[in-house]
Each structure stands twice: as C-alpha cells, then as structure tokens.
Amino acid sequence: MEYSIRNCELTDLPQLVVLCQKHAEFEKAEFVQEGKATSLEKAIFAENPKLYCLVVATKETIIGYVSYTIDYSTWDAAEFIHMDCLFLEEQARSFGIGAILIEKLQQIGREKNCINIQWQTPQFNERAIKFYHRIGGKGKDKVRFTLNL
Numbered sequence: 001m002e003y004s005i006r007n008c009e010l011t012d013l014p015q016l017v018v019l020c021q022k023h024a025e026f027e028k029a030e031f032v033q034e035g036k037a038t039s040l041e042k043a044i045f046a047e048n049p050k051l052y053c054l055v056v057a058t059k060e061t062i063i064g065y066v067s068y069t070i071d072y073s074t075w076d077a078a079e080f081i082h083m084d085c086l087f088l089e090e091q092a093r094s095f096g097i098g099a100i101l102i103e104k105l106q107q108i109g110r111e112k113n114c115i116n117i118q119w120q121t122p123q124f125n126e127r128a129i130k131f132y133h134r135i136g137g138k139g140k141d142k143v144r145f146t147l148n149l
Contacts, residue, residue, distance in 0.1 A: 001095050003063065005104060008044055008053035013037045015062045016055065023087040027122055054104060056088065056097055064088035066101040070112060081109045083119035102135055120144060 008016060017036045024031035043051040056064035066086045073080050083105060088097055105117050119137075121128045129139070 001092065002058065003092070003097065004057050005054055005097075005100060006057060008055050008065070010041065010045060012055055012057075012062050013040055016040060016053070016065060019062065019065055019087055019089070020085070022089070023085055026087070027125070051084070052108075054101065056092060056101070063092040064097060064101075066105065068105060068108075068117075070114065071118075073115070076115055078115045079112065080114050081105055081112075081117040083117055086119070098131055099135055 014037060017033060017040070020036065021031045021033060040051070040053075043049065044053055051067055051069055053065055053067040055062040064087055067084045069082045069084060070079055071082045072078070086098060086101060102117070108114075109117055119132075120142075121132065123129075132139070
C-alpha cells in the first residue's frame with residue numbers, strides 16, 4: 001500500500017469528518033456531522049491550535065488519522081500527549097501504519113519534552129487492545145464518564 005503520513009491540511013477536512021463519523025460508528029458513539037468541519041478548522045488551524053492531526057494519505061484521499069493534544073498532568077507535574085483518536089479505514093489495517101503513527105507521536109512528544117502518551121479505547125475493541133499491548137502500552141482499568149453541558 002502506497003501512502004504518506006503528513007499534517008492535516010485544510011482540504012482534508014471534508015474527508016476527515018467522514019473518517020470521524022466512521023470512527024464514531026465503530027465505537028458505537030453518537031456523531032452529528034453538522035458544523036464539524038468548521039469546528040475542526042478552528043481547532044487545528046488556529047494560531048495556537050487546540051488540536052493537532054496527522055493524516056494517512058494516498059494519492060486520492062486520506063485513509064486514516066491520529067489526533068492529539070498536549071495536556072498537563074497534575075500528578076506528574078509535566079506535559080503529556082493525549083492521543084484523542086487513532087483510526088484507519090479497514091483496508092489500511094494490518095500494514096503497520098498504526099505503529100508508525102504511534103512512533104510519530106513518540107517523536108513529537110520527545111521534541112516537546114512530554115513525559116508520555118495517554119489514550120483510551122473501548123473494552124470491546126479487542127483488536128486495538130492487542131495492538132496497544134504489542135507496542136508496549138500499559139492499560140489501566142478505569143471508567144470514563146461524560147457529563148453533558
């Protein structure tokens with residue numbers, strides 16, 4: 001499979017929204033497409049971005065993405081990368097692309113003096129859990145809560 005990994009570009013936003021929707025469907029989560037492209041544009045392309053995004057691009061389209069933020073840990077008194085999403089189209093899986101995306105985040109984290117990368121995945125996503133264990137990720141049993149505002 002021929003692909004490249006690069007920073008998300010403005011022209012990627014329509015396809016990124018489609019990938020976000022597919023990711024949400026995979027995780028059995030609600031997704032409202034309305035306004036997402038505009039909101040993502042403001043977050044990713046602001047002078048001081050709130051969100052960073054790398055895409056997996058082929059000649060025709062993007063087939064995956066990883067998004068992340070730089071956050072601060074009270075316990076560690078240090079910055080860390082929070083990997084918000086990692087998603088690959090089905091046809092892009094099992095080529096080592098996920099591992100390469102994680103390696104890119106590790107490189108970014110080291111450059112920004114972050115102490116680690118943190119993320120979560122649903123318990124039913126056994127394929128992802130196996131992948132994360134294989135690359136050295138350590139799981140923690142926690143329950144994630146959301147409180148709508």
